Amino acid sequence: MAECKRPPEAFGFEQATREYTLQSFGEMADAFKADYFNMPVHMVPTELVEKEFWRLVNSIEEDVTVQYGADIHSKEFGSGFPMLDGKTELTPEEEAYAKSGWNLNVMPVLEQSVLCHINADISGMKVPWLYVGMVFSAFCWHIEDHWSYSINYLHWGEPKTWYGVPSSAAEQLEEVMKKLTPELFESQPDLLHQLVTLMNPNTLMAHGVPVVRTNQCAGEFVITFPRAYHSGFNQGYNFAEAVNFCTADWLTAGRKCIEHYRRLRRYCVFSHEELICKMAACPERLDLTLAAAVHKEMLILVQEERRLRKSLMERGITEAEREAFELLPDDERQCQKCKTTCFLSALACYNCPQGLVCLYHIEDLCQCPAARQYLRYRYTLDELPAMLYKLKIRAESFDTWANKVRQALELQNGAKIELEQLQALAKEASDKRFAENDMLQQLKSTIKEIESCIREARNILSDPEPTRSNSTVKSLDNLHKLVQRIQVLPCALDQLSPLQELLERADSLQKEAKNCLQSLPESASQMKEMLERCDAFNVQLPEAEQLARHLRQGHWLSRVRAALVAGRSGTLQEMRSLLQEAGAVAESPAVEKARSELKELISIALRWEEKAQMCLEARQKHPPATLEAIIKEAENIPVQLPNTLSLKEALCKARAWSADVDEIQSGDHYPCLDDLEGLVAVGRDLPVKMDELHQLEVQVAAAHSWRDKATKTFLKKNSCYSLLEVLCPSADVCSGSSKRSQWRKEREHGLYRSDIESLGLSAQDLRDPGCIVLAFKEGEQKEKAGILRLRTMNSSLERGCVCMCGEAPGELMLRCELCQDMFHGLCVSGPRLSTHRGAHSSPSLAWWEWDSRFLCPLCVRSRRPRLQTILSLLVALQKLSVRLPEGEALQCLTERAMSWQDRARRVLATPEISNAAATLAERRQRLQHYKDPQALRETTRNEQNPAPHENGDDHSENGNCAMPDLDAMAALLPRIDKAPVLDISIGSRTLLEDLMLEGDLLEVTLEEELTISRLLQASQNPPLERLRTLIEIERCERRTNRLKGKDHEKKKKRRSDRAEGGYLPPTLQKEELGPKRSRSDRSQDMMAEESPRKAGAESNQNGEQRL
Secondary structure (H helix, E strand, O other), X not given: OHHHHOOOOOXXXXXXXXXXXXXXXXXXXXXXXXXXXXXXXXXXXXXXXXXXXXXXXXXXXXXXXXXXXXXXXXXXXXXXXXXOOOOOOOOHHHHHHHHXXXXXXXXHHOOOOHHHHOOOOOXXXXXXXXXXXXXXXXXXXEOOHHHOEEEEEEXXXXXXXXEEOOHHHHHHHHHHHHHHOXXXXXXXXXXXXXXXXXXXXXXXXXXXXXXXXXXXXXXXXXXXXXXXXXXXXXXXOEEEEEEEXXXXXXXXXXXXXXXXXXXXXXXXXXOHHHHHHHHHHOHHHOOXXXXXXXXXXXXXXXXXXXXXXXXXXXXOOOEEEEOOHHHOOHHHOEXXXXXXXXXXXXXXXXXXXXXXXXXXXXXXXXXXXXXXXXXXXXXXXXXXXXXXXXXXXXHHHHHHHHHHHHHHHHOOOOOOEOHHHHHXXXXXXXXXXXXXXXXXXXXXXXXXXXXXXXXXHHHHHHOOOXXXXXXXXXXXXXXXXXXXXXXXXXXXXXXXXXXXXXXXXXXXXXXXXXXXXXXXXXXXXXXXXXXXXXXXXXXXXXXXXHHHHHHHHHHHHXXXXXXXXXXXXXXHHHHHHHHHHHHHOOOOHHHHHHHHHHHHHHHHHHHHHHHHHHHHHOOOOEOHHHHXXXXXXXXXXXXXXXXXXXXXXXXXXXXXXXXXXHHHHOOOOOOEHXXXXXXXXXXXXXXXXXXXXXXXXXXXXXXXXXXXXXXXXXXXXXXXXXXXXXXXXXXXXXXXXXXXXXXXXXHHHOOOOOHHHHOOOOOOHHHOHHXXXXXXXXXXXXXXXXXXXXXXXXXXXXXXXXXXXXXOOOOOEEXXXXXXXXXXXXOOOOOOXXXXXXXXXXXXXXXXXXXXXXXXXXXXXXXXXXXXXXXXXXXXXXXXXXXXXXXXXXXXXXXXXXXXXXXXXXXXXXXXXXXXXXXXXXXXXXXXXXXXXXXXXXXXXXXXXXXXXXXXXXXXXXXXXXXXXXXXXXXXXXXXOOOOOOOOOHHHHHHHHHHHHHHHHOOOEOHHHHHHHHHHHHOXXXXXXXXXXXXXXXXXXXXXXXXXXXXXXXXXHHHHHOOOOOEOXXXXXXXXXXOOOOXXXXXXXXXXXXXXXXXXXXXXXXXXXXX
């Protein structure tokens, strides 16, 4: 009973006992994540970590312990940002970061931040905290102290996943958590303030709480708003820094937070009343926005204080003492009822000096009479309005300043003012920290315009006769505009009168220049003298340009005459430049004649250029003779033509290409496909019609057609192997430590190995048939040695994960006959014991012919076509005049298969093996005439009365039982004799097993392989456990198919077409390029080709039938 009544322990996180350095913690964190997910830390998807995190949170049975370096004081251990502490010398770039407002050491104490008015260094709020995380380390649902803003910066490392709830839904979140976990909140009402509560965001959203999420990467900030609940976890090893800040809009939220804390009796980090009063006491330090917000909060504070003190008077409490609460420690001025930190006032008792209460809880101080109680106050009610007034003056100072600016800019008094007065108004705005506004912008723009006018006027007036290249030269139009700009300014400038005098002199010089242009003197010297006078004047006249054009006319005509007699030295661009310059000279008959000659020459050159361009770009290519004629004609034009030169170069390349074709076609061996493809690519790009190109394209197309046909014959749908890789031995079958992981990665991401890697040969070696054959032979030896090592390793090792899915072993497991690896029966396509049997037909009594051999999809890389199909491909290959690496590999594969077939036939023809095969056929023939009575009775009963299976469900389709064949097989298993059917010597058996191993490695289907597999199976004890597993797997698949509403036969066909499905060799193909068929299909084909094999039944001494 005492144990039951003991209060529950509070929730929380344990303090780690081991100390870490940053490096040792990172090594531990990376090692933990890599071991947990069994992959490099940088390759683990964020979605996988998130899914696993919430699975662990929701799991009751499973525990995972991680460590989190949280709430580390930056003043003790250092900040991730540069700091101006005088201890270290900073570079200019680091110094800029140290002063930046985004530096978390600077942000809380910016002028716009309310926290800068708190003197104490509040750890975590004004002084940043550091966080060193690892995977799964989390921060629970919480809001910041005093509902302040928070900002978090991720310096480096893996991402941090955040979940957030807006402040409008904060109370809704609290209600949902209390509703779902009432027992936790009964023992700890302020549970959400302790940072120990996690709840899945999906659960919150299911109850109507809006939740958002984000992944914070290195170099990114995350900001949370007042009373916005947030939580999250780390994706891996990272380093972050966080701090709080409060802006003017927070003041209202901060006041509401104090009211909330008062109801929860929660301690405050600082006194909100003290903060408001401290800002109100120094309004000149506040900007306008903050001053207005403080004035609003101070007004509410004063009104509430008046009401509370009035209630004291009504209770008869008249004694009062002034108290400087800011000098007292926080624990000596906390309300003993609600734990609020008092500042403006508090109620105390002479008889009980150890405690005090705020004016909201005057009933809870003590039981002493009111005469013994007294008020402790910081300000009188007369002092508070004075503070309010100062705030109001500060907030309204902008209006007074704006009126002064308006009067100055709009010239309301009719008199212009001095520039110094406008600058004084701008300085006043800066000193009083007025926010940016339209009036201030207008004032700054006006001052900037005045200074610009003064600067331009001084530049013009400083040198009365500057040179032509001087930047101070202004056009006459600009001088007029400058004078007009100065006249409309609100300030009187001394430069106005000199500018007006300069403008009169410019007008006089302009008249003289116009007279000179009208008379057009024959002497160029007079015109040049007038132009020099205009250039020497510091104002640019429009007539000066006209004078310059007349002077440039003569110079241009001389250049044209020189260009026309320059012969072939001139380029087309030079002719165009001269024609373009004609627009800058004065018009005259000589200019017009020269321009016509230039146009005619350019027109002729462009026509030939266009003809050459058409030959270069035309879809209908021209023979070399046509191009030679065009080039010869174009060379007569006295201008250099770029397109003609390009056409000539293309013709040279075409001749070189023809030489390359002749060389490769006249070699001792057929050319390689890669060489022909390169020549075809180059030939197609040439703008010349080449007769040999079509022949090469036909050869390349025929080679691609053969390769496509071979690909469809060998490769499965969506196979991750190339054709050359399938045709070559798998020499790396046991290389590396994770073949299965590599295969799964290739399947998921489509990572294909290049053909060059298939045989370990370079691109040049693949051109040599001898190298390919030699590499193929070496690959055969490596493949067999590798599969033997892999079989030994897979048979001896006990691993925690198997199959392609990488999960732990389960109940229905299949072992590959070749590599001895284990797979889940429902992850791969296993043998089909019921294939091609009717729904109500009884199973064959010859259990050794049941299709129970399993080869995994890692060992079976292709469709394994018949040898006859491969031979037809070789016949087609001989007709090609192109060499392909795949063709050489296919010939090697065919020779290997035929060699194995010859060996197998010789072994099967030995007396012992042939007698064993005859015995097996005799027993099968007897069994065809004698069925098991018990199995027949069970099959008949299942057909007539379909009964539910062991799971209690009625598996019927169209009124008939869904699994009579499997039930009949399952009924036969207990009656199968446990002894082998055949007795084969150890030497013969070893020989057959070696042949079977080599046959399984072949990517070819041979009939002898099926015969050997049946002989080996009959010479062993019946694999009852494997048969039961296969029957149960097939039952599970059929039940799944029925639940999905899919037809069984369609599902079976789709499974056989899946690229990842397992192959059950030896299986014959239905047609040359058709889909892979099951082992039963192939056995039926062989039964049709060979004489029927019959087997009989034997009876034991008790008369009971045994198979």
